[in-house]
Amino acid sequence: MKIAVIQFPGTNCEHETLVAARSSGLSGELFRWNRPAEELSAFDGYIIPGGFSYQDRLRAGAIASKEPVMDALREEAERGKPIIGICNGFQILTESGLLPGLGGINVALASNVMVSKGEIVRRGFYCAWTTLRTETPARRCSGSFILNKGDLVSMPLAHAEGNLVTADEDLMERLNEEDQIVFRYCDEGGRVEREFPVNVNGSLESIAGICNPEGNVLGLMPHPERSSFAWQLPPTDSAKSAGDMTAPGPGRRIFESMKRYIEVMR
């Protein structure tokens, strides 16, 4: 099972993403954006990692979404292969229309607005550990394939534009009905709140990750690759010093999900 980690100019999380994917038993390589796009069909799955592709010119993800490599990915997605977009990768997937995958561009990841008690308390970039609550049943989505509804997964986030918004009034209802909302920000006990600091960036319904209707394409703002080893955890987590340097962290389950999805689907 071989995956490609796509590298755009300005991507900055590709190495640790590949390491995390390999820790789950996937094999893979980095794939530079200007390689012949047809080479992509040789891979079983794809990860678009975090960073600042094309300097976030215009909007985060906007330029990368127009690259030929994204057309090739769209074709692979139609064949049912899994694609996971992390942070800037999520932004690229929404700009390309692959997410939420309803035709056209339906959502945007806008600038963070931290709201508490009705007031804006902060804006801009924010880096912190967060907890995600799985909102979909197991097997619904490639990147949460082995996670059950209600499962909590902690990982860091680090972005300035992760505030999911839409101009389509009916979209939220549809995403909820179709089980396309995969992760929500919650507190350590699993309680979702609409306000900062639990809803860390102001996202509608505290959304942290969504999938397409078919479930093979997932985008999420937080970084599972930064939580794939136990030693990466915060010191208040007792699992931090357990096991050796290869001991898993919670984020690895995203990559393990992808692996399981590929095993089952092919």
Place this chain on the structure above:
Amino acid sequence: MRIIGLKDHEVDAALRSAGLGLSVSEARSIAESLGRDPTIPELFSYDTMWSEHCSYKSSRATLNEFLHTEGPNVVQGPEEDAGIVAIDDEWCVVIAHESHNHPSQILPNEGAATGIGGIVRDVNCMGAKVVATADPLRFGDPYGKDKNHVRWVAEGVVDGIWQYGNALGVPIIAGDVVFDDSFDSNCLVNVVAVGVVKRGEIIKSRAPAGAGEKGYDVIVVGKPTDSSGFGGVTFASEELREEDEEANRGAIQIPDPFLKNVLFKANEALFQLTRQEGIVIGFKDLGGGGFTCASSEMGASAGYGMDLDLDLLHKASEDLPPEVVACAETQERFMLICPPELTPRALKIYNEDWDLPNVYEGARASVVGKVTTDGRYVTRYRGEVTCNVSIQHLTGGIRYDREERPRVVELEEPEISAPEDLTEILLKILGSPNVSSREHIYRYYDTEVQGNTVIRPGEADAGLIAPVRDEKFGIALSVDSNPFYGRISPYWAGATAVAEAMRNVAAVGAYPATLTDCLNFGNPEKPEAFWEFRECVRGLADAAKALWLKGYEETPVPIVSGNVSFYNESPDGAVDPSPIIACVGLIDDVRDAVTMELKRAGDSVYLIGPRFDELGGSEYYRTVHGVTGKNVPIVRFELERNMIYAVIDSIAKKLVISAHDISNGGLGATAAEMALAGRSDLGLELDLDAAGSDLPADRLVFSESSGFLLECREGGEEELEELLKGYGLDIMKIGIVSSSPELVMTCKGRTVLLMDLSTAKKGWTAGLSEAMR
């Protein structure tokens, strides 16, 4: 430009009208060496290379006199762009440390961003992967007469740091921020970058052996040269005057982390290629002094000359005069010297594989000339020779013997009667701009990118990363300097900065492996400022020498990199002496490292380090009583060494599970921070009588004498006490971790402090955001 035969005032007028910083005597010595009048581009090249920033003309003698730059673990001392020490037989850590003070005062965002941009290039060009940065920042008084401007600078600097560092993809794992009115019109923005490289894969920033004889190519890589940053090093070597602000803006470089990110990847591809083929290259960043500085130093340090054609250099526009092309400090550029047979493949990596021309308008790699054997530094432009000088004379710089005179300051200790209750005082200190939680700032920083982070800002006294996958070792990083101590005693400011930076890495369990010093002072032409500089260097060198490299007796912790920043002075006066120290600590296994937050109710807490009447420059004196005082904390070298080693050993033996050093705000702030850093459901009960001191309670709690608070693993008390005794340390079992969220201190049977942690947390977390709002 005519110099020979003109009178001094005529030469001076000509230099100033050309925008040169050279003195008349410097210009005359250049003409004398050439045996003719120099050209304008030649004068600008000398102006750059002989600036204080590039030549260390005032500081070199002092640095050579005091600093220990060698040691058993040193792989590369301060001669190159970055210093290198060994981690083990295979891996090395690379570190560089610089200031970007003046640019950040004028244009905070761009100034701070280009500061990071420059320092990461210094580390990358050694062949290293850049794995961490740290940012020591000094701003003016956020509640003082210039508060609006101070806050504008502070906000802009923090924005510049995150916008650059986060996009580049290097985690910011350490730093500090101090507000002090001496920085009202001259902030300090220091930057530290750390990298890792295998010992056999270090690349030197000089022309390789044989480069002259075989006519190696000189290649410039990156952004097209423009006029930005022209005069930058000269600007850094003058006092700041408000009337010059408009003119100085042009001397500030323009940052581009996006292009840097792509360049780093292309550089890595180049490095891999040269390793595979066993080809030795020279590689250097274009930083202060631009093209002239990089090319002349690369040639001169190998004993060669250079013949360079500025027409071949890719430029943003074709109408730039030769001195601008040569000396502008356009960011995101590197210089490569390689054998001609490598050139086509090197160009392909940059211009095709990583597609620089399409990624960034005008960016590319261009061959600009050859290394020669004649020892001349020659540049050509539009068919004319624009510069033809001795490369050694150009890069050799000049030396000044500056006069020093002790600064006389009237200092006295205040008379304070000890208050009955210390709770309100501690709350005030915890909410003060300099002690409150740094969270408001570090949440802007990507502390996690690269996925190597083990300990983050706010979790311990130092940040810690595991920078190489499949290896267990960790690199800890901390920075320190207290300007208020510098105000009282430059010598002890230097010594305490070294000691605290070392304590910080020791507090996570790492041993101090190397230090860097970024020395920020006023105008060295003023004898008092030069004296402060020398005193600080003497103090920090004494501390590095006396605190020993662990495992080697009588061997100083080496100082492998650093920077001197003079002229941090405006008409309002000079900054408080600020020898900012960074310490790299190493730990064999990152899973043995500890953090500062309290772990378990019932655990014993030990105080390390007796309390002395040392409150000069303390938070207590300044924040609560509005005075500076006189009795600055000093470093008792043997005691300090024993404390640091004892803490490292006790963490390695898993006897200590939380540690925090005592510094600003004293024992009181340290205890509160240990309780506030975690989930805040644990508290502390401390019995001050255990400190064995007859100081009044307020002095005991707020003295900033060095030390630690340690939480002992359950059942490990006896073994810990044995270990501490072995180092000759007093046993001061000062209290226990409690299960109620409050901090309680008793003294002589009386409760002197009872602080609710949730109340404390509000002030502690709000203090910094209020100061920066």
